[in-house]
Amino acid sequence: MLAQNNIARGDIHTPRTTAKRLLRNVTLGLSLCAGLISFSSNAITLPDLQEKLSNQPIVRGDFEQTRKMEMFNAPLTSQGQFLLAEKQGLLWQQTTPFPVALVLTKDKLSQQFGDQDAQVVSASENPMVFYFSHVFLSLFKGDTSQLTEQFELALSQQPNNEEEWQLVLTPKASPLNAVFKTITINGDTFINHLTLTEIRGDVTDITFSNQRTAPAELTVEEQRAFQF
Numbered sequence: 001m002l003a004q005n006n007i008a009r010g011d012i013h014t015p016r017t018t019a020k021r022l023l024r025n026v027t028l029g030l031s032l033c034a035g036l037i038s039f040s041s042n043a044i045t046l047p048d049l050q051e052k053l054s055n056q057p058i059v060r061g062d063f064e065q066t067r068k069m070e071m072f073n074a075p076l077t078s079q080g081q082f083l084l085a086e087k088q089g090l091l092w093q094q095t096t097p098f099p100v101a102l103v104l105t106k107d108k109l110s111q112q113f114g115d116q117d118a119q120v121v122s123a124s125e126n127p128m129v130f131y132f133s134h135v136f137l138s139l140f141k142g143d144t145s146q147l148t149e150q151f152e153l154a155l156s157q158q159p160n161n162e163e164e165w166q167l168v169l170t171p172k173a174s175p176l177n178a179v180f181k182t183i184t185i186n187g188d189t190f191i192n193h194l195t196l197t198e199i200r201g202d203v204t205d206i207t208f209s210n211q212r213t214a215p216a217e218l219t220v221e222e223q224r225a226f227q228f
Contacts, residue, residue, distance in 0.1 A: 043157040044165050052189065057086040058218070059190065061211035070201045082208075085218060088226040090137065103225055104133050110228045120228055128175070135176070139185070150176055151183075163188045 060083050067076045080094035089105035101118075103110040109129060112118035123130040138146035147153065151169040158164035167185045171177035179198060186193040190211040196204040218226075 044155065044162075046155060049155060049165060049167070053187075053191070054086075056084075056190075056213055058216060059084045059211055059213055061190070062209050063092075063206055064209070065204065065206045067204045068202065083222060085222075085226070088218070088223075091222065091225050101225075103228065104137065105226060106134075106137075108228065109133060118228065131175070161188075 060081070062081055063079065065078045069076065077097075078094050079096045080092070080100075082093070083091040085091075089103065092102045092104075094100040094102075099114050101110075101112045107123040107130070108120060109122075110118045110120045121129060135146065135150060147169070150173075151171055153170075154168045156166050158166060165187060169183040169185075171180055171183075177199075181197045181199050182195075184195040184197070185191055190208065192208055192211075194204075194206040194208075196206075198204075
């Protein structure tokens with residue numbers, strides 16, 4: 001994802017840079033977690049949010065990503081589709097400005113640019129990448145046990161709509177706090193918006209739309225994407 005990141009340079013062999021780019025790209029996407037700010041007696045709670053996000057074995061949707069970098073005047077943008085399957089992992093397919101496909105499973109990562117051969121890395125080959133990727137998958141799946149170890153979390157309900165919530169994650173320690181200042185997630189039934197604010201001043205905004213849980217089974221093509 002995030003085609004404009006230097007990940008397109010093919011330096012996936014560098015643990016720290018690859019790990020940073022992976023979490024920026026995918027993003028990815030999304031989270032929940034613990035710490036709670038209540039605005040009313042029926043405010044959303046951590047268990048509510050965990051159930052809301054984890055009770056969705058398959059979610060498909062579109063994304064639009066905007067990255068504002070200190071070194072550039074104009075933001076960098078990309079669009080595409082994503083698929084999160086609880087048992088398989090994450091499929092992130094950027095379509096513009098050029099095609100990039102990233103598939104993340106529990107122990108492997110595949111990355112393909114256009115028609116080039118896919119680059120595959122395993123957890124044993126690059127532990128740092130999978131440290132970041134497992135945090136990322138925890139965000140999607142609602143695995144609070146992982147998130148509370150790595151972040152201070154503040155969950156709040158939006159005052160004008162009881163269905164809308166915001167979660168702000170502040171990294172506790174290295175390596176996350178060397179990269180991110182905060183990660184902010186907004187949503188209702190689904191995660192709708194993700195903002196990654198980096199220590200160096202770069203900001204990545206990802207908007208998710210057209211989220212859906214049907215069909216409830218993977219297509220043949222989707223199943224094939226996770227087989228590598």
